[in-house]
Amino acid sequence: RWTGEEGGQKPQRESSGTGFLISWGEDTQQPIRIITNAHVVRNATTVRARASFGPHVVSCQVEWLSLPLDLALLRITQGDWNDFCKGWSFDFANAAAAVMKSVTDPASNGNNNVTKLLTLSTGLPKLDENVTCVGFPQGGTQISVTRGVVSRIDVDSQYVLRIQIDAAINPGNSGGPVFDEQGQVVGIASSHLRGAGNIGYIIPSKIVSNFLQMCKDNNEVKVEDRFSGLGALVVQEESIEDSKHVPGIPNLAILGSQTLESKALRHNLGLDELDILGGVRIVGSLNNNNNDSFHTGDRLDGDDVLLSINGIPIGMDGTIQLSETRPDERINFRSLVTCQRVGSKVTLDVLRKKERKELSVSLNMSRFLVPQYDDFDAIPLYVVVGGCVFTPLSLPLVSEKKSNKSTSFSRYYRDQRSGNEQMIVLSKVLNDEVNVGYHGWKNLVLKSVNGFEPKNIQELVDVIVRKMEGEMMNFRCTVVGEQDADYVICMSEQEVIHSENRVLQRHMIASWCSMEAISKELRDEVEKNEPSETKRRNAYHTMKDMRHVLERV
Structure with missing residues (x-):
């Protein structure tokens, strides 16, 4: 490959991150996996993991990777898993429904090697809700626990949901679980804003579940709605071999959208005649018959007014309610699309030439003229x-x-x-x-x-x-x-x-x-x-x- 001004390979380095164990449902014959951030293990030559309280270190293989979602799934074979789990007080046969606690449970009389069910939360945490980050940040070798609150729920530059918290997230925390007050995993620590104080970002459990389900779908394993996990681990980066990429972020194949606060524009598009208060104007379509990455069948066209997605109305400012139970919080409408899995279908309510239509659109991932990720959509060539x-x-x-x-x-x-x-x-x-x-x-x-x-x-x-x-x-x-x-x-x-x-x-x-x-x-x-x-x-x-x-x- 050609890199940088002078070409050649970058010097080798070591780094570390955090991860936690994920089971594949009730089938104990399936290997246990570790979930972490993609940037923790990306471009690595070896990946090794150890438990926070055990000396045994095992080799891992990166099985699934999603650079756009910044998530990775690592595999440990059952033989290595037995070495990995030596000294843990749980039955391996029931590991799919167990979690090793990272902190002492008062009921365990000081023994923190006890099991407890751990699940991914199915919803989003509330603003000002307490959250706890567990991981192995820089500054020491032992497990670290930091606490804070949910500061904001927003979208990133790709319109993917993300949660902002004020708990400290430092290098090494990446890939670690973030718990809510009920002990459920609400997300995975991923990054922090440089130059700002106490602004960290986590990947919501909804996005994590989609990633896991895409891995399972592609692996022809029965898809489960909920996942259980086992404890916090160090993922010590030194290897990636034969990893498979999960599809990227789905989109509506549009050039963009225009808000409709202008009364004159709303009148010109026919919204006033039908007494429609919301919607966004589609500025152009990316559909192209020569591009197999675009949608087939129904599609959005330029000058369409998108009114709702899957029955959820879109405001004239391009936002939607965060949820039915949280109507006062609003977020960009494209998050309704990016929280879906690639290949799924959405129902769109559209005003086209002053007539309402219902479209069923299959979601595929974007293919950009300027690729965005090495070894995903960008292959370094010269x-x-x-x-x-x-x-x-x-x-x-x-x-x-x-x-x-x-x-x-x-x-x-x-x-x-x-x-x-x-x-x-x-x-x-x-x-x-x-x-x-x-x-x-x-x-x-x-x-x-x-x-x-x-x-x-x-x-x-x-x-x-x-x-x-x-x-x-x-x-x-x-x-x-x-x-x-x-x-x-x-x-x-x-x-x-x-x-x-x-x-x-x-x-x-x-x-x-x-x-x-x-x-x-x-x-x-x-x-x-x-x-x-x-x-x-x-x-x-x-x-x-x-x-x-x-x-x-």
Whole structure:
């Protein structure tokens, strides 16, 4: 992969977080799992866990991962589980309905190795309700308990429910359970607001339940409405292998919505005639027949007025009641969608051209033109041609390079992908004699290569190795916001070929492109033309080698 300004891998480091055990219902044959935050174990090479009061450390495998929801499920085999549980005073056969208490129960006479039923809360805590965070934050090695109150219930930037609390959440708390006054888990500690005092965020149990049910659905295991867990654990990060991704956050496939406080606009849309007080105007649809990620059947269109979702009315300010029992608290209407599971259906009440309609819409996840998460929707890919490094634009790349301060790609962040479309950018130029005149160029959007307009990185590779004609390579690029201004990189094709090994060796790059940047069709053709496995591996080293195997030189 290509990372940062100079490429290469980041140095290895260790970190730790918190998790707690989750059973799979009544089936004791299923392995026990640990649930934690995705950011605790993401990109790890090994993951090991131990109980808060036991010396035994076991290896874990990340079985399920959701980067958008920041949740992960780790697996411990039953053999390791027996070692893990040595000294615990409960029957392993009944572990699915037990929890090891993290603090001393007065009824246990000082013995905190007792069992107690632990369940995920089915509702949201009330404002000013007391909550308790249990975990292993920095500052010590023993379990830590902090208490606070629920300060706010809101949505994040993806319109997913989150709960703000004032109990201390510090590095190491991530993934730990947060209990309400009844001892139920109301959420999982996830983050805190830097630079602010006592503002922490937890993932509500509703979102956690959806994540677990998606794992169970995909694992073809009977879905249960409630889950039980076993105690608080340290998850000591050192491994991830073969983890499976749970689908991301569902959406309505709309460009956005417009509030309807304007009386003139409400009259123009026909709301006054029908005496409708609420609703939001849909500013545009993301549906595209060429995009298999969008919904099929009923769909929202631009100028529709969305009145309700699953019978819950939407106010003219774009908010809904938090619940029937809490009508005075309101929240963004999109939380009704993001709290659903991908693939589920919602019923929409819509005013279209002054006529009311009822739509049944299947919810799928967003596919953004600028992917948002490495190893989820963003696969780090690169192509090096004459020292020019081309790569698909992604938020992790922008964050790594901090290029958003000098070049604004933000206008593309919410655009949806059409099929396999990618935005290819010139990440940087690796200085060499072959590219004199272009040193220092970076953050340009690629428009065409010798007249061809590649839609993605694989098409770019295909164009370079199979469709280039003439003595020169011409890459036309543009700056964001200056689509009519072309910046041309022109290099001699023969000089590019002769400089390949020199550029790669000088900058310690193994291959001229990522293997994933080569389409399956192109790889099949290489393997067909080069039956020797040893020679075939060398065929991908440089553009010249690939052309030779494909009989282009």
